[in-house]
Amino acid sequence: MTNPFIRKLENVCQISDEQRRELDRLTRVVRHLGPRDEFVEGDDGPHVVNIVLSGWAIRYRDLPDGRRQVIAILLPGDMCDPFGFLLRPVKCSFRSLTKITLAQIPVHKLRELADGSPGLTDGLWWQSHEAGEIQREKILSLGRRLAIERLAHFFCELFWRSEVTGHTEGSSCDMPITQENLGHVLGISTVQANRSLQELRERGLIRLADKRLTVIDSSMLAKLAMFDPTYLRRRAA
């Protein structure tokens, strides 16, 4: 399996063979975590960019009374902090959903490499920009979509994003997330996540079992979700 970080970059910019070798070398320093592990940006020094190579993780915030909201789902190829290579870390906590592998690139190495390559620099900024677009779409979801629409939208987005790094097979992709976490992602309760899920199944739009999603009727799913993918991958349209 090719490096998902590189695949994601190649989706929006040109990467030369030499750069690919260098990026491959840089992503060889890794850290393995089990499922449900908390980790902190800056744990391994403040000057490391963490990149998910395999597995799923979340970035989240809690309210003082314990209510939890997941801010972002981190898939293979994603930087944990979209501004990690530039500024101070985001004010969020991190937690793995599955076993994960993190690449740990010293900031200065990544910046050196990027400074010598406008294309790569653009690619990195592009990822930050995409992270912002995903956040904005999430704001729209949480503010205005019904529970079942949020769930449908979530599946559309995650399937689409999985495609970019080659993590789909036909109309299926991994979906290693519990209903409790799903609730935290969608701003609803676990019970409601369960019920919305069942309605999507009853309507024949999806199948979800064994941590694997199959999209049965993608056009109806997208319609229900009011999913407009232009907020993702906009350069490689």
Next chain:
Amino acid sequence: MTNPFIRKLENVCQISDEQRRELDRLTRVVRHLGPRDEFVEGDDGPHVVNIVLSGWAIRYRDLPDGRRQVIAILLPGDMCDPFGFLLRPVKCSFRSLTKITLAQIPVHKLRELADGSPGLTDGLWWQSHEAGEIQREKILSLGRRLAIERLAHFFCELFWRSEVTGHTEGSSCDMPITQENLGHVLGISTVQANRSLQELRERGLIRLADKRLTVIDSSMLAKLAMFDPTYLRRRAA
């Protein structure tokens, strides 16, 4: 009144006198809009960065069936598009709430100026980063806070942000927003915006009249909102 864009930058980086003069010169090309005007990033060529100099505006998205969600409130000193000086525009619409003045800086001019000054570059990135943090806090609000908590949090944030550019007087600041827009911002209905507002008034936490907010009991307001300002202005703590 000093230029709010510069004031906002100075909050996070050093600006030399010469840079200030140059920025002043660059923000002299302006565009005036009335209240409730739609405007589009890229209207005046794709290579212009729009910056709010005076008045309030919103960035928003609509669902195909008309449901509207405001993504961000734009105050004096804010760039309309946090990545405007780098990448393609965000997938959002824009609309003024009041009369506004926009500065229009050609991208290449801003980049030239920034390229010669690491401090200014940092300042610009810092603003993008802050915009991201505000979005994440908004995700938390929409996902997990009750209507009245969202409203309280909104007032805390806007007062705090107004302070940075000197737009507060004592415990008051401008709040030129209708209840309808407030609903669009908070992900609730106009009616609910009205009722939450009245409860804040009845509890003696705020006064709001004539488009002006007065914070009467800031600590109780912050407590209700679970407002933790560390997501804003993190460099100039």
Next chain:
DNA sequence: CGATAGGTTGAGTCGCATCAACCGGGGTGG
């Protein structure tokens, strides 16, 4: 083989939406 995490289901309640009516003030046109 018991413990536990994750999933499922029902009952009752609550927060908020929706619909609808009404009010006050500032601006406009006759």
Next chain:
DNA sequence: CCACCCCGGTTGATGCGACTCAACCTATCG
């Protein structure tokens, strides 16, 4: 100059979507 209009704000009634609580079920794993 005045009547009208319309926008923004306010209020009540009703219904729905989602929450909470609680029980139970199943698969997995030490």
